[in-house]
Amino acid sequence: MTKPLLEVRDLVVRYGSRGLFRGQPRPAVSGVSLSLAPGQTLGVVGESGSGKSSLLRAILRLVPSESGKVVLDGQDWLALSPRELRRARQDIGVVAQNPFLSLSPRMTIAEILAEPLLARQGLARRGLQDRAAELLSRCGLPADFLPRRARELSGGQAQRVAIARALALDPKLLVLDEPTSALDISVQAQILNFLSDLKAESGLSMLFVTHNLKVVAHISDHLVVMRNGEVLEQGTTAELMSAPRHDYTHRLFGFGMRARQTAV
Numbered sequence: 601m602t603k604p605l606l607e608v609r610d611l612v613v614r615y616g617s618r619g620l621f622r623g624q625p626r627p628a629v630s631g632v633s634l635s636l637a638p639g640q641t642l643g644v645v646g647e648s649g650s651g652k653s654s655l656l657r658a659i660l661r662l663v664p665s666e667s668g669k670v671v672l673d674g675q676d677w678l679a680l681s682p683r684e685l686r687r688a689r690q691d692i693g694v695v696a697q698n699p700f701l702s703l704s705p706r707m708t709i710a711e712i713l714a715e716p717l718l719a720r721q722g723l724a725r726r727g728l729q730d731r732a733a734e735l736l737s738r739c740g741l742p743a744d745f746l747p748r749r750a751r752e753l754s755g756g757q758a759q760r761v762a763i764a765r766a767l768a769l770d771p772k773l774l775v776l777d778e779p780t781s782a783l784d785i786s787v788q789a790q791i792l793n794f795l796s797d798l799k800a801e802s803g804l805s806m807l808f809v810t811h812n813l814k815v816v817a818h819i820s821d822h823l824v825v826m827r828n829g830e831v832l833e834q835g836t837t838a839e840l841m842s843a844p845r846h847d848y849t850h851r852l853f854g855f856g857m858r859a860r861q862t863a864v
Contacts, residue, residue, distance in 0.1 A: 604635040604671075605637065605638045605805050606642075606671070606773060607634075607635045607670075608632060608635070608655075608659065608671075609668055609669040610631050612627050612630060612665065612666040613629035613651075613654050613655070613665055613666060614666050628654040630828075632655055632668075632829075634834065636805055639804070640805060640806075640822065642808070643813075643816035643817065643823045645811065647811055650826040650828065651828070651829035651830070652809050652810075652826050655809075656777055656809050658670070659775075660692065661678070690771070691771055692771050692772070692775055693771035693773070693775065694774075695763050695776045696778075697779065697781055698782045702762055704750070705751055706749075709748050710728075713736070713746075713765055714729075715765075716765060716768040717732075733746060738798075739760040740794060741757060741760055741761070745757070755783045755787055759779060763779075763794075773807060775806075776807070780810075780812075781811070788815065812852075814852075814853060817841060820837050821836065823837050825846070825849050832846050832849065833849060
């Protein structure tokens with residue numbers, strides 16, 4: 601069997617602490633386990649409050665984990681020192697929900713793309729410009745976008761710039777946090793098709809977090825459905841689309857109880 605690129609084991613995340621007159625707060629993430637194989641896309645799906653965002657933040661070590669393990673390419677992320685973590689984070693590219701909030705309005709697109717590249721030594725100014733143009737081209741945008749600013753772009757163009765920035769350091773894993781929910785439906789389809797093409801061309805591994813199961817099913821090989829901080833069910837996309845075991849998963853697909861009864 602192929603060794604997972606990302607493996608999460610029995611992860612627990614809990615916010616707050618036990619008070620004098622109240623018990624320990626319920627975990628935001630309760631014993632979650634999942635794995636992502638190299639070159640695959642794993643979709644993590646759930647409604648608001650399901651724990652998917654807390655899971656993502658714990659994987660990225662933006663919030664502390666109470667217990668469990670996060671292993672990326674054989675490296676235990678929860679055991680890394682701050683200095684080791686800064687270096688290891690170059691292996692993960694992150695794309696946020698709203699590109700206009702994640703891209704600085706004061707910087708040009710060239711400066712935005714050069715920023716992560718400056719973390720690596722050895723690139724001269726001309727090399728930065730060429731690499732930025734290469735990243736834009738890879739994401740379907742011409743080099744004449746480099747002097748522009750994010751406010752001059754459409755939502756879809758801005759999200760392509762955000763993806764280009766996430767790819768700047770050739771990450772092993774691309775993490776996408778609701779990357780299409782702030783976009784129009786037609787633009788959502790364009791971004792999803794682009795991500796599918798990117799995966800096919802480069803074999804990049806992706807972790808796609810969203811509330812919309814139908815959206816993520818478009819490009820995911822496996823799906824994890826979360827509710828109340830726990831994994832409700834997981835399996836291949838084909839399995840969950842054809843025969844979800846839980847009514848909650850039916851609702852996320854938009855089938856509803858009536859569709860389930862009709863199928864039976």
